[in-house]
Amino acid sequence: MATERKEIKQPKPLPAPNSDFYELVETLPAEEVAVVKQVRTFMETKVAPIITKYWVDDAFPFELLPAIKELNIGGVGMEGYGCRGGSELLFGLVAMEMSRFDSSIATFFGVHNGLAMGSIYLGGSEEQKQKWLPPMARWEKIGCFGLTEPLVGSGASGGLTTTAKRDGDTWIINGQKKWIGNSPWCDISIIWARDVADNQVKGFIVENKTTPGFSVEKIQNKIALKVVQNGLITMDNCRIPEENRLQVDKSFRDTAHVLKMTRYLVAWEATGCAMGAYENALKYCQERLQFGKPIASFQLVQDLLAKMLANITASQCMVVRTAQLQAEGKLTDAHAAIAKAFTTAKCRETVAWARELLGGNGIAADYNVGRFFADSEALYSYEGTYQIQNLIIGKAITGFSAFV
Numbered sequence: 001m002a003t004e005r006k007e008i009k010q011p012k013p014l015p016a017p018n019s020d021f022y023e024l025v026e027t028l029p030a031e032e033v034a035v036v037k038q039v040r041t042f043m044e045t046k047v048a049p050i051i052t053k054y055w056v057d058d059a060f061p062f063e064l065l066p067a068i069k070e071l072n073i074g075g076v077g078m079e080g081y082g083c084r085g086g087s088e089l090l091f092g093l094v095a096m097e098m099s100r101f102d103s104s105i106a107t108f109f110g111v112h113n114g115l116a117m118g119s120i121y122l123g124g125s126e127e128q129k130q131k132w133l134p135p136m137a138r139w140e141k142i143g144c145f146g147l148t149e150p151l152v153g154s155g156a157s158g159g160l161t162t163t164a165k166r167d168g169d170t171w172i173i174n175g176q177k178k179w180i181g182n183s184p185w186c187d188i189s190i191i192w193a194r195d196v197a198d199n200q201v202k203g204f205i206v207e208n209k210t211t212p213g214f215s216v217e218k219i220q221n222k223i224a225l226k227v228v229q230n231g232l233i234t235m236d237n238c239r240i241p242e243e244n245r246l247q248v249d250k251s252f253r254d255t256a257h258v259l260k261m262t263r264y265l266v267a268w269e270a271t272g273c274a275m276g277a278y279e280n281a282l283k284y285c286q287e288r289l290q291f292g293k294p295i296a297s298f299q300l301v302q303d304l305l306a307k308m309l310a311n312i313t314a315s316q317c318m319v320v321r322t323a324q325l326q327a328e329g330k331l332t333d334a335h336a337a338i339a340k341a342f343t344t345a346k347c348r349e350t351v352a353w354a355r356e357l358l359g360g361n362g363i364a365a366d367y368n369v370g371r372f373f374a375d376s377e378a379l380y381s382y383e384g385t386y387q388i389q390n391l392i393i394g395k396a397i398t399g400f401s402a403f404v
């Protein structure tokens with residue numbers, strides 16, 4: 001009698017969560033792909049295992065600094081002066097890859113490499129670049145960027161109250177700067193102050209640890225980007241040598257050049273933040289059973305996951321184009337603003353869906369989604385709020401400035 005052989009079906013392996021759906025990283029030259037992969041390995045093996053504890057404790061992981069130095073990415077996107085160099089796309093993808101694991105580490109990188117080094121790279125004289133950029137590229141001197149004040153945030157272009165008064169070969173700076181990332185412990189600050197003589201905003205390189213009258217108070221009890229240490233800087237008759245005034249910068253227009261570059265970097269960070277939340281949520285949905293089935297098999301769950309991936313993919317396409325425009329020297333303030341506004345809004349939507357998909361566990365920091373959910377709030381508001389980005393876009397497309 002013939003026996004019927006029943007074939008035992010092995011369950012198909014589930015697809016690994018992958019938020020680079022259009023394979024953006026693969027569009028880089030091989031040498032730059034290797035850099036992104038190196039950053040990914042660092043984030044995966046060194047940062048991911050410890051970052052939630054630091055986030056909960058409101059502390060910065062100084063233990064990671066030696067490994068960050070070894071990555072050799074200081075000054076990525078900048079040529080010469082000991083900088084890593086590389087394309088605009090590489091710069092953005094490094095920020096995205098960091099934020100995919102942790103937006104605080106990406107912000108630490110963005111403040112030092114983008115805002116602080118970028119201010120010197122764009123606004124410093126040849127001598128200033130030679131002096132400051134090499135130690136910053138080696139992470140021997142870490143920088144911060146002081147623009148926002150306790151009473152002046154969105155209105156910084158016309159409203160800065162920090163003053164700079166020339167006195168012979170020095171400037172006397174008085175005022176306060178609020179929210180300044182890295183400032184409680186870093187080495188140098190780029191401080192933006194209004195020259196009392198011509199009323200123009202000027203940039204100064206201030207040495208935090210050796211300048212009398214310079215003090216920093218750490219901002220406590222943040223609910224986002226808790227790993228980044230933000231400070232309230234007070235400057236009481238700080239004397240800064242003229243040789244530390246950024247020599248190329250003449251007005252707030254020059255500050256805005258730095259902000260244009262770093263705003264589109266925040267768009268990369270927001271894209272990475274959404275990717276991290278999506279990947280962790282998808283993995284959770286594949287494993288979590290309800291009604292006897294993985295929740296990833298439910299139609300309404302798949303609807304959210306598909307919308308999240310679409311948000312991410314649209315954001316990726318947008319930031320890639322901004323990097324191309326920047327590389328071609330064509331990136332405008334409105335180009336950077338629309339990328340920052342759109343990607344941070346989509347990030348906020350995506351991380352909220354990720355949190356929702358984890359149910360109650362989405363509320364606990366331990367499940368690796370709540371942190372992204374909270375951090376997206378800071379990305380949405382810093383370096384110009386959503387409304388301010390839209391006013392920049394509105395001015396460019398209508399020809400009317402709605403700024404008061």
Ligand SMILES: Cc1cc2nc3c(=O)[nH]c(=O)nc-3n(C[C@H](O)[C@H](O)[C@H](O)COP(=O)(O)OP(=O)(O)OC[C@H]3O[C@@H](n4cnc5c(N)ncnc54)[C@H](O)[C@@H]3O)c2cc1C
Nearest residue numbers: 145146147148152153154179180181378382383384385387
């Ligand atoms: C975690 C974190 C890190 C930061 N890091 C730094 C840093 O390193 N360096 C630095 O200089 N700053 C930093 N900032 C400051 C940040 O850039 C400001 O918080 C931001 O620009 C908004 O300014 P504000 O907080 O004073 O808000 P406000 O300007 O007071 O705005 C409050 C609200 O009013 C709205 N609003 C204001 N004006 C208008 C208008 N004309 N039309 C419509 N709506 C308007 C805003 O959109 C916002 O919703 C950081 C902030 C955070 C939270």
